[in-house]
Amino acid sequence: MTKIGIIGCGKIANSHINALLQMSDVKISAVCDVNKARCDEFAKKADATPYTSYEKMLDTEDLQLAIICLPPAFHLECTELCALKGVNVFVEKPMAITTNDCEKMIDICNKNGVMLWVGHMQRYSPENWIAKELIDSGKYGKLLAISEVRTCAYPGPASPAWLMDRKISGGGIMYNFGAHTLDMVKYLSGSKVVEAESSISFSNWDSEDAASGFLKLQNGVAVTFNLMGRCNVNRYEIVLYLSDGEIRIKPRKSIVACGRDGVFAKIPNGADNEYNWQYLQLRDVMDSLKSGVAKVDGEYGLEVIRSIEKLYSSSGRNQTEKEKKI
Numbered sequence: 001m002t003k004i005g006i007i008g009c010g011k012i013a014n015s016h017i018n019a020l021l022q023m024s025d026v027k028i029s030a031v032c033d034v035n036k037a038r039c040d041e042f043a044k045k046a047d048a049t050p051y052t053s054y055e056k057m058l059d060t061e062d063l064q065l066a067i068i069c070l071p072p073a074f075h076l077e078c079t080e081l082c083a084l085k086g087v088n089v090f091v092e093k094p095m096a097i098t099t100n101d102c103e104k105m106i107d108i109c110n111k112n113g114v115m116l117w118v119g120h121m122q123r124y125s126p127e128n129w130i131a132k133e134l135i136d137s138g139k140y141g142k143l144l145a146i147s148e149v150r151t152c153a154y155p156g157p158a159s160p161a162w163l164m165d166r167k168i169s170g171g172g173i174m175y176n177f178g179a180h181t182l183d184m185v186k187y188l189s190g191s192k193v194v195e196a197e198s199s200i201s202f203s204n205w206d207s208e209d210a211a212s213g214f215l216k217l218q219n220g221v222a223v224t225f226n227l228m229g230r231c232n233v234n235r236y237e238i239v240l241y242l243s244d245g246e247i248r249i250k251p252r253k254s255i256v257a258c259g260r261d262g263v264f265a266k267i268p269n270g271a272d273n274e275y276n277w278q279y280l281q282l283r284d285v286m287d288s289l290k291s292g293v294a295k296v297d298g299e300y301g302l303e304v305i306r307s308i309e310k311l312y313s314s315s316g317r318n319q320t321e322k323e324k325k326i
């Protein structure tokens with residue numbers, strides 16, 4: 001039985017708990033949040049011991065894995081403590097708020113012989129793994145370009161207060177949604193970002209609420225993305241352009257593809273599967289605890305943050321906010 005501690009009892013922790021409760025070989029031993037009421041509520045749901053200090057939780061419990069669901073700025077300190085106590089770490093995306101923090105996390109986990117996973121979940125989303133299989137099969141030829149459009153109100157009405165505070169979140173829509181974009185692009189293309197350019201803009205916060213960018217990948221694939229948080233229309237679409245066809249994804253909704261005839265056909269995406277992406281992600285983590293090889297490790301999370309730093313750097317983010325406002 002793998003004993004797990006959940007650190008941070010917010011939105012994503014709830015989905016981790018729902019998935020873990022479906023597994024017979026794991027036990028959520030402890031949960032932790034500085035917000036006592038929330039912590040008690042999660043402890044009740046998971047039948048776990050509540051803690052308001054993760055230090056105390058790590059000192060008291062004999063855990064094999066900590067799932068860190070804190071805001072990004074706190075990922076480093078918490079990972080360091082888990083590693084020093086010999087507890088394996090799964091940390092939510094984005095891995096941390098700087099590449100420097102990510103490097104420290106990798107280093108301390110290596111030095112203390114604990115595993116480190118980062119919660120980049122795109123490969124567990126059915127539309128993406130179906131698209132990946134189609135790309136790799138060669139059925140539609142060679143992947144040439146990827147284009148993503150995501151429009152919404154960002155932050156949304158239910159977003160946590162820290163989301164637009166750059167010191168806590170690391171950045172705005174490009175940091176949070178962009179981490180998913182980079183994960184999806186890396187996974188689908190099997191390649192690395194070699195060039196990154198972006199334009200970002202701000203309205204009411206010190207973090208951007210709109211970002212457009214271009215990525216060039218090592219294998220020549222070109223990527224464009226528009227992450228628009230000032231639109232009140234919800235749209236999330238990814239188009240994959242191939243030499244002999246096209247694949248269109250609406251994440252968690254649908255996937256369609258066409259060959260040279262241009263006639264799109266719907267591809268079954270198993271939307272009625274018993275298990276969702278979170279279950280599949282954590283199942284993989286549990287299995288890799290045994291194999292000792294993490295598919296989505298610290299180096300992967302670091303590379304995502306490195307690309308986002310490149311995008312910010314090209315956008316001139318470090319100018320004053322006044323200069324950037326449009």
Ligand SMILES: NC(=O)c1ccc[n+]([C@@H]2O[C@H](COP(=O)([O-])OP(=O)(O)OC[C@H]3O[C@@H](n4cnc5c(N)ncnc54)[C@H](O)[C@@H]3O)[C@@H](O)[C@H]2O)c1
Nearest residue numbers: 008009010011012033034035069070071072092093094160
């Ligand atoms: N994989 C995904 O699709 C996905 C989705 C949502 C969030 N996330 C990531 O998960 C992380 C958490 O996001 P969220 O939306 O769940 O945030 P949230 O604000 O809902 O939850 C964070 C919780 O951490 C608690 N907390 C803060 N400091 C603490 C401390 N020192 N000790 C104990 N508890 C503390 C807060 O009280 C809060 O309950 C972020 O990194 C976010 O980017 C990932």
